[in-house]
Amino acid sequence: MTEDLILETRGLTKEFKGFIAVNDVGMRIRRGTIHALIGPNGAGKTTTFNLLTKFHAPTRGTILFNGQDITTEKPAQIARRGIVRSFQISAVxxxxxxxxxxxxxxxxxxxxxxxxxxxxxxxxxxxxxxxxxxxxxxxxxxxxxxxxxLPYGRKRALEIATTLALDPEMMLLDEPMAGMGHEDVGRVTALIRKVAANRTILMVEHHLSVVEELGDTITVLARGAVLAEGTYAEVSSNPLVREAYIGVSDG
Amino acid sequence: MNVRVNGTLLGIALLLVVGLIAPLLVYPTFMMKVWCFALFACAFNLLLGYTGLLSFGHAAFLSVGGYLAGHACKAWGFTPELGILLGTCAGGAVGYVFGWLAIRRSGIYFAMITLALSQMIYFVWLQAPFTGGEDGLQGVPRGRAFGLIDLDNIYAMYYFVFAVFMAGFLLIYRTIHSPFGQVLKSIRENEPRAISLGYDVDRFKVLAFTLSAALSGTAGATKTLVFQLASLSDAHWHMSGEVVLMTLLGGLGTVFGPVVGALLVITLQNQLPQGVGAWVPVIMGSIFVVCVTAFRRGIVGELQALFRR
Known part of the structure; x- marks a missing residue:
């Protein structure tokens, strides 16, 4: 493959005392795209985020950023390399x-x-x-x-401004729409599209409409493992994904 | 913004005026004690109020400064300013080691590590040959500042102590309002976010801890010169608790709070004993409880909130 990868994980695994939160996840994120990570509650999305930004140390596996192995680096080092994250609860x-x-x-x-x-x-x-x-x-x-x-939606906007101040090559947004009202969702969606112009974004998001609108590639996690990957149209028609989200009976 | 800056300038001017005329109105030795503890509390506040780290072992740095400066002035003939410099450096050095060990944990564990380490220092002073054990290190000469000013003159000593306090106070003020201080505040406010912006927060915490410990050493060294005595009570964990009380009472995370808190606590300790004796700890405890339940921002913090409205 000759596509330009900015971030790649190989066999990424995290165990907490016998419980496997993230299991053998291999992700390939292309430069300049918006990559969305979705999945039901407890699928390991936030843990994956914490692994990528080194807030957790992986049990096994490798993380490559621009082809360099960054698996053993510390969180502040990752940030200085240009991978800057946001948090699920507003981080101001x-x-x-x-x-x-x-x-x-x-x-x-x-x-x-x-x-x-x-x-x-x-x-x-x-x-x-x-x-x-x-x-x-x-x-x-x-x-x-x-x-x-500041009201909540504005705090999230401030958080994005703070992240942009670092001019990161890659932004990791952990549920940027969490807890937002309908109006704010529209505003922040537009904002994310604007800031994505010359950088790569990996986002965890529950609002499927936002994912559909923004995501170039979507990775679906379930029980810590990759269930499907592709465009929104591809993954949303995947029967495995439908099953994980809606349940077997509704097939 | 301007109101706050002017308020601070006014406060510093007031502090200067009070400091300069106080010995004419109050017993100078009492005021010297107040300035020593005010510096100690300000140094502690740099760590708790501006970095969000609760140390429960700050008595260690006060006593390291006190004993080393006392010994240097008594046995090695150091001049007072060199004794204070030594006490400051020694406090900082011990603080660096404590900080480096303690920042590996946070919250209550951080506090407990600092407490445990400071208890070790207490036993060092109890056992070391030069400290006089239970009797304390007695008969420390005040000497001549810079070889010129005779500090046995009580007014000379007073202004010397006040100058040391102001120097320490202004250094802390500058630290709070420096690029470094900005990062400290961001760590206090949201540590994971500070990390995600690329700051090695551990290094900032260690430097803050070291600065705080060094200035606590300054306070201890100065106090030893004032009383010509370094004693075990400076190293006791009571002292670590007292500085928490002073800081909270005056106003955590305010520039002037610890000064007010120290003044209040020392005044109470000095003025109450006629008659109340053993009840002092009970009274202090009650004040503490009232303070943290009724006005959590402390005296200066509450006043600031009042003026900003």
Whole structure:
């Protein structure tokens, strides 16, 4: 195969004290696509995410990023390589301002994060870029607000802006629509499409309409193993997938 | 934003004025004790209030600074400022080791590791030949600061101590408001997210722990010079609890809270004993319970919340 793979897993397995949460998962994610990971509750989607970003260590298997083996690296190293994840529950810094949330992501590249003797005013040089990112997700007018006061949907948008601040080669979104109202779903879907323009996205998502709209490739997990992979049309007509989702009797 | 900055400037100015005129109004030795504990509590607050790490072993660093500075000034003829420098470095060095070990766990386990390690330090002081065991390290000379200023003059000593406090306080203030401080706050707020942004949070925690321990060492060394004594009570776990009380009472994660908390606790300890004696711990305990149930943000925290409304 000559397709351009950004991330590949081989035989990825995670056992928790005898319980196999992820079993021999092989995924191939092509560069520049939106790849969705779906499956019923307990299928191992979030565990797979945690394995890919090293928040869990795999029991067996290999993870390749741009052809390099990253299986043994630490979470912060993975992030510095350009794989940045979001979390199922919104991951913001609630008592920092909205602007500071984005700036903390921009700050790392300046290489002065250990300098406890310098004034934080040196960070003001990042404000312009931070505002651009906030404007991109329609949060510009909230810049000086304490993040804890934002409504939920806005927090998710802020989270995406913070992730984008790192200019990641690949974004991993763990249920970006979880807990959102109908309006927000539409807004965030559009936002994800916009930011996917020149990067790769792997997302876990329950809203099948969102998956249908965004996903170039869909991997279906069930009981920790890959059940099917393909376009939305392919997997949705797969009888095994229908069975896993709806149950045998409804075949 | 401007209101907050102005409030802070006002607070620092107030602190300076109070610090400069206090010895004219209050017994200087009492105020020196207050500044030593205020620095200790501020150092502790850097860790608990701004990084979210609860150490229950900070007495260890206070005592490391105290005993080493005391011994250096008494036996090796160190000048007071060198003694304090040594106490600071020693506190930081011990803090680095403690921090490196303790950050492997979080929450209650983190606190318990720091407690266990600080108990080890307590027994070192109890057994070591130079510490005077139960009697403490007595007769530490105050000496001449920079070889010039005679610190046996109580006012000279007072302003020396106040200068040390202000230096430590301003360093902590700067640390909180530095690029490093921003990362610390992000770790406090959401550690997994800080990791996912590419920060090696363990290294930040160790540096925060080391800084906090070093400044606790500064406080301990200064306190030893004030009382010309380093004693086991500085190393006892009561002391680790007391600094938690001071910080929470004054306002966790506020710049001035620990100073107010220290002032209040030391005042109570010094003023209550006539008559109440053994009831002091009970009174302190009651205050603590009232504080954490009725006004959780502490005195300064509640005042800030009031003004922001």
């Amino acid at each position: 810094f609630p008592h920092l301002t909205v602007l500071e949330n984005v700036r903390i992501a921009l700050q790392r590249k300046l290489g002065l994060s250990f300098q406890f003797w310098r004034s934080e005013r040196v960070l003001d040089q990042l404000n312009g870029r931070a505002m651009e990112l906030l404007d991109a997700v329609d949060l510009g007018r909230f810049a000086d607000l304490a993040t804890v006061k």
